[in-house]
Amino acid sequence: MQILVTGGAGYIASHTALALLERGHVPVLLDNFVNSKPAVLDRIAALAGTRPVLLRGDVRDGAFVEQALREHRIDAVIHFAALKAVGESVAKPLDYYDNNIHGTLALLGAMRRAGVKTLVFSSSATVYSADQPMPLREDGALGAVNPYGRTKLMVENILADVAAADPSVSFTSLRYFNPVGAHPSGTMGEDPRGIPNNLMPFVAQVAVGRLPRLRVFGNDYPTPDGTGMRDYIHVCDLAEGHVAAIDHGHGKAGSHVFNLGTGTGSSVLDVVKAFGQACGKDLPYEVVPRRAGDVAACWADPAYAEKVLGWRATRTMQTMCEDAWRWQSANPNGYPD
Numbered sequence: 001m002q003i004l005v006t007g008g009a010g011y012i013a014s015h016t017a018l019a020l021l022e023r024g025h026v027p028v029l030l031d032n033f034v035n036s037k038p039a040v041l042d043r044i045a046a047l048a049g050t051r052p053v054l055l056r057g058d059v060r061d062g063a064f065v066e067q068a069l070r071e072h073r074i075d076a077v078i079h080f081a082a083l084k085a086v087g088e089s090v091a092k093p094l095d096y097y098d099n100n101i102h103g104t105l106a107l108l109g110a111m112r113r114a115g116v117k118t119l120v121f122s123s124s125a126t127v128y129s130a131d132q133p134m135p136l137r138e139d140g141a142l143g144a145v146n147p148y149g150r151t152k153l154m155v156e157n158i159l160a161d162v163a164a165a166d167p168s169v170s171f172t173s174l175r176y177f178n179p180v181g182a183h184p185s186g187t188m189g190e191d192p193r194g195i196p197n198n199l200m201p202f203v204a205q206v207a208v209g210r211l212p213r214l215r216v217f218g219n220d221y222p223t224p225d226g227t228g229m230r231d232y233i234h235v236c237d238l239a240e241g242h243v244a245a246i247d248h249g250h251g252k253a254g255s256h257v258f259n260l261g262t263g264t265g266s267s268v269l270d271v272v273k274a275f276g277q278a279c280g281k282d283l284p285y286e287v288v289p290r291r292a293g294d295v296a297a298c299w300a301d302p303a304y305a306e307k308v309l310g311w312r313a314t315r316t317m318q319t320m321c322e323d324a325w326r327w328q329s330a331n332p333n334g335y336p337d
């Protein structure tokens, strides 16, 4: 299939583009580079032996997207393009609603005009309401607590409404848990701008000496070691989940939702320890008060994705840390400009 990948130069999308190529699909990448760099294309090309088409532009530009869908005879779309920083979404909610909601509406309009019926959407475990028993199942209670999370929940609702009104479309929302790690080659990985918000890229920058020490946000949670627990999933497992979702969803009308997680929770200190083993040194950290808005624990029940998509995550926390370290140590400043 010819697959339009919006936000195609980003962290998860670039690994997914590679997985699509390995599966024999043809990804066409679209990005405005608000949070990525074109250099990732060289890395995909070196690994895949072929260079995907990259269209520079904005997913909110419906006419541009429609032209891309027609010109490249697109069969299906994977919609990654979004802003994703929770704290920034609280400070700049309009930017988030514009990019994430308006972007999706423009894309859906272009797909309708061009007759493209299959969409896979990057949703998030953040759509689940807090304080539910773990693991989280797809039919658990929903309720986001910040503007970023609300954009994801709103898009899920929009997709369900459109699919209910038009029985010819197939929309799949994938609720990612905590994507981490990098391609095992060490040539592709996560390249956050400025100081990372998320745990694993922060730890990686401590390991490489860019940051002095990790701040552990609270050790008084009701978890075995008192630190927050999350379901970290290797980005290559996540990428393969997208290929499974595209292969499953194409031609199957309706709206579908799947968790993409491992089903296992790891604490902050588990991650620090595993990363320390991967890089061969003890990583300095200090415990500071809890971060506002954090839950104690969050992990997936991935059984539905395994049953329906035939997909499950296979890579361990040790592999996630080893691959993240290979990427970080070989590319201490991320991708070149």
Ligand code: NAD
Residues within 6 Å of the ligand: 006, 007, 008, 009, 010, 011, 012, 013, 030, 031, 032, 033, 034, 035, 036, 057, 058, 059, 060, 079, 080, 081, 082, 083, 084, 099, 103, 122, 123, 124, 125, 176, 177, 178, 179
């Ligand atoms: P990322 O920032 O690396 O990738 C997003 C890409 O979209 C970037 O390349 C950015 O330049 C591009 N983009 C943003 N707005 C655009 C627009 N209007 N037009 C064209 N391109 C645009 O982030 P990621 O971590 O790879 O996340 C990908 C998707 O997965 C996002 O939708 C994100 O919300 C979702 N998600 C991420 C995580 C996570 O922890 N990384 C967890 C759950 C869900």
Ligand code: WQD
Residues within 6 Å of the ligand: 084, 086, 123, 124, 125, 126, 177, 178, 179, 197, 198, 199, 200, 202, 214, 215, 216, 217, 218, 227, 228, 229, 230, 268, 291, 294
């Ligand atoms: C993980 C754990 C922190 C940084 C976020 C978004 C979520 C989704 C994934 C997009 C927590 C602790 C972190 C640090 C720390 N993104 N931590 N020191 O918060 O689970 O999820 O990314 O959809 O929407 O909210 O991930 O990596 O920020 O935190 O102690 O410097 O690490 O308290 O327990 P989170 P995270």
